[in-house]
Amino acid sequence: MSAEAADREAVTGSRPCTPPQTSWFEFLLDDTLLESHLQKFSPDPMPVQLITQFLEQASKPSVNEQNQVQPPADNRRNRTLKLLALKVAAHLKWNLDVLEKGLSIAVLNMLVNELLCVSKVPPGVKHVDLDLSTLPPTTAMAVLVYNRWAIRTTVQSSFPIKQAKPGPHQMNMLNHVQQEKELTENILKVLKEQADDFIMVLEGVLGIKKDFYVHTMRTLDLLAAEPCTANGETECSTAGLRISADELHCQVRYDLGTVFFQQGCTNPPCYEKAREHFLKTRELLSKLGDGAVHCRIDEKRLAGYCQACGVLTGSSDVSDMQSTPFTQIHNFIRSGNYKGLIEIFLEDNLALSLPNHFRQSVLREFFQKAEQGNKALNEVCYKICACNAVRDVLEGQVISVQFRQLLLKPTKEKIDFLLEVCTRSLKMEHISDFSKRNMAAFLKNLCQSLEDLQFVVMISSHELLMVLLKDDERKALTDQIRKRSSCINLCTKPLTSFYDIPASASVNIGQLEHQLILSVDPWRIRQILIELHGMTERQFWRVSSKWEVPSDYSSVILGIKDYLTRDLVYILMAKGLHCIAIKDFVHARQLFSACLELVTEFSPRLRQVMLNEMLLLDISVHEAGAGSSRERPPPDLVSRVRGYLEMRIHDIPLRQVVGEEGVAFMLNWRENEYLTLQVPTSLVHKNPYVKLGQLLAATCKELPGPKESRRTAKDLWEVVVQICSLTSQHKRANDGRVSLIKQRESTLGIMPRNKFIIFIRKLREPLVLTTLISLFVRLHSIVRDDIVNEVTAEHLSIWPTTLPNLQSVDVEAVAITMKELVNYALTLNPNNHSWLITQADIYFVTNQYSAALHFYLQAGAVCSDFFNKTVPPDVYTDQVLKRMIKCCSLLNCHTQVAILCQFLREVDYMTAFKALQEQSSHDAMDSFYDYIWDVTILEYLTHIHHKRGEAEKRQIAIKAIGQTELNASNPEDVLQLAAQKRKKKFLQAMAKLYF
Secondary structure, three states: OOHHHHHHHHHHOOOOOOOOOOOHHHHHHOOOOOHHOOOOOOOOHHHHHHHHHHHHHOOOEEEOOOOOOOOOOHHHHHHHHHHHHHHHHHHOOHHHHHHHHHHHHHHHHHHHHHHHHOOOOOOOHHHHHHHHHHOOOHHHHHHHHHHHHHHHHHHHHOOOOOOOOOOOOOHHHHHHHHHOOOOOOOOHHHHHHOOHHHHHHHHHHOOOOOOOOOEEEEEHHHHHHOOHHHHHHHHOOOEEEEOOEEEEEEHHHHHHHHHHHHHHOOHHHHHHHHHHHHHHHHHHHHHOOOOOOOOOOOOOHHHHHHHHHHHHHHOOHHHHOOOOOHHHHHHHHHHHHHHHHHHHHHHHHOOOOOOOOHHHHHHHHHHHHHHOOOOOHHHHHHHHHHHHHHHHOOOOOOOOOHHHHHHOOOOOOHHHHHHHHHHOOOOOOOOOOHHHHHHHHHHHHHHHHHOHHHHHHHHHOOOOHHOOOOOHHHHHHHHHHHHOOOOOOOOOOOOOOOOOOOOOOOOOOOHHHHHHHOOOOHHHHHEEEEEEHHOOOOOOOOOOOOOOOOOOHHHHHHHHOOHHHHHHHHHHHHHHHHHOOOHHHHHHHHHHHHHHHHOOOOOOOHHHHHHHHHHHHHHHHHHOHHHOOHHHHHHHHHHHHHHHHOOOOOOOOOOOOHHHHHHHHHHHHOOOHHHHOOOOOHHHHOOOHHHHHHHHHHEEEOOOOOOOOHHHHHHHHHHHHOOOOOEEEEEEOOOOOOOEEEEEOOOOOOOOOHHHHHHHOOOHHHHHHHHHHOOOOOOHHHHHHOOOOOOOOHHHHOOOOOOOHHHEOOOHHHHHHHHHHHHHHHHHHHOOOOHHHHHHHHHOOOHHHHHHHHHHHHHHOOOOOOOOOOOOOOOOOOOHHHHHHHHHHHHHOOHHHHHHHHHOOOOOHHHHHHHHHOOOOOOHHHHHHHHHHHHHHHHHHHHHHHOOOOOHHHHHHHHHHHHHHOOOOOOHHHHHOOOEEEEHHHHHHHHHHHO
């Protein structure tokens, strides 16, 4: 049994037994089973699953004797199934939230239509033409439930939803999904056409002041027992579950509000209607309190609707508008009260209630207005940006580029406001040490980056900075400011195209270039480039020959027309890639984030490039951190890798390594279902790594099963054989004969062998590595054609046993790849006994017997607690033991050979006796006699030493054979215990020799 299989068996054996699920037909056989099932704490199947099963079985078409499909029969079985579905819905108190969440539109449509049937709603009559006040209560309630569902479904269908990814490509599955999709579309089409009628029905309900009654399990049972009598009873005021008029009106008004709100985007007056309904809903909801039976309304969502309607209708209702900062911000923007707006942002720096993305969206809105010519908003932009920057500082986030740009022209007013924001954003008695350190670092960096000493002194002498800094930090900052006889302005005004920086001739270009090479701070890099471009026009991306950007990207980056932007993007990317190479992921993220923020403003292509590189960085970070401890990656990262592999943007330059890492990532985390079933076919043909990953995933997916699949394994085999193949280049001589010049690596493989090996070194999943090792071991055995000295591995039976074109395979390449693959696998897990046996076999067939023994012994040690337990027989098979015997024999350790002969299933006396006859042995000889438990071998030793006149050694052998635990009359378990004890001591002694 393999290590993986043993682990799976252990996990499976430890799982508790799950009680069998109740089948749908059991409820037909036992009338009392449904109610008892639904009363369980966690029934399996769940109520909504039962409804689906009942209705699906009741609506199955039948086939007549002529093999023609007939509609579902109206028999007792199907009527009972429909009634059971209604009873489950009644148990759920007709809660549409629960039903809509658990049932498809098609199934729920069947359910509410069946409710109309059993409630005796007049067929063929439009609901809008019915007078609900004259109908029996349960009948009127059935009409109401149907119309509420229709309105809610219409509204929900207008929301954008994420399309589900396709499942396995099976024709019957696809047909079923397509049919269900078409059915749902037809239902929605009908509901949307009749939406006005549904609204009129619900509005008519608001004029009915009496209570309603909805079917319960009891009334439905009465319907089944005595239809006439039961119908009469359900019409009376005491049957069913009573729903008060207020509760009903509350729910109906909410549903009407949602549909009017949805219609408001094409008909704005509907927003006013929606607002009236929502306000009345809120009033009724407060009146009902916690006593509602049928009414299910999300109060937070209702509040959101009220606020949105207030904004869209321009309402000044104080009770409606004063509750949240979002509404206040909208009112301030609309009224032009920017002072109040800034005040909310300042207060939120303490409350932290506004999401960062919302604050940034408000800032972007003001930037757009300012760019359109409203210069009066420049001050507002700075103040909002300063508030956002301080919020980012407190939370340890990267400060935006906009804030840095706005500080390129500092003024006393700007610095004063910034210090005010910093002061008001900190409550010293409640602030965390983390936020204090961040704020202190921010203000210190601000002092160092400003040129004007007046502003530097304003900040450094401010009370807030004095409180935040320690005494030695204050002293160091004061000394630094005192020593600054002149300031180098690295951040003045923007250039015409990007940054407009006046030259500063006092700065030495060479010094700045040296700083540019050393710095990994994106803001500092930008400052230096600004200064350099202000002094001279050169290609500063050439300053260091170590700055390398992939050729896939360089043409796009170097095509940027603005030279400063070009240099900045190139250097940020080059430095980020270098940081990834040296595993400095923190600085790499900072550099890439700054580069992404920069290119987003002008190049969608480069933005996508940076997103791809950020994905590669996130993969590297996870694999180096949480991934190394086998912690699964977050679903978002897996989703992003899938998105990259499926990318169809043709003009985006793509690096092969990103796809390579993505496929390796999916294999390492066993995303085999995606690689085998969901990855697009066009991508498989286009990307060789995806094709290889798909074949590996398909083969690994089949391995744990009871029958190992050969078809997928054969496809993988053919691809790998092609990679390891050679092509012969020929030349025709003058006499017409063809002469062989040389053999080259085949170009017909999906990738070169060196890239294949690089890809292998990115894999970490044991099953994938075991599969590849098995493949190369089989391939190596075929090309070597040496049956006696074959390397062994797991799962060899799935691979072909012959090659049609054996001469075309590069034997040396196969051997080298196999060795490198096994060595790499053992660096990941040196305790995998299967890999250790394979490594030992490789050394054995290459005549490195000492190394082979080392790994044979290590394989036994790792699975037996250093031989304190019995080595499993599937590890030390007879073949392994015979190879260990041969290793010892060729190393002239003949006593070890004799002892190992005892380990075989059938003791090999002939080999043992022959070894003991050797007089020249390079092992400890008689000191090993204590490890022999076979009496026959000990007797032979005694005879040999007597014959040679070796009295001392003979006495040692006699002493060993005279131990009572080796007496042949002992019980079998005593003899086994004696043998096991000697095996343990001998193998531990061998390990000390060869480890």
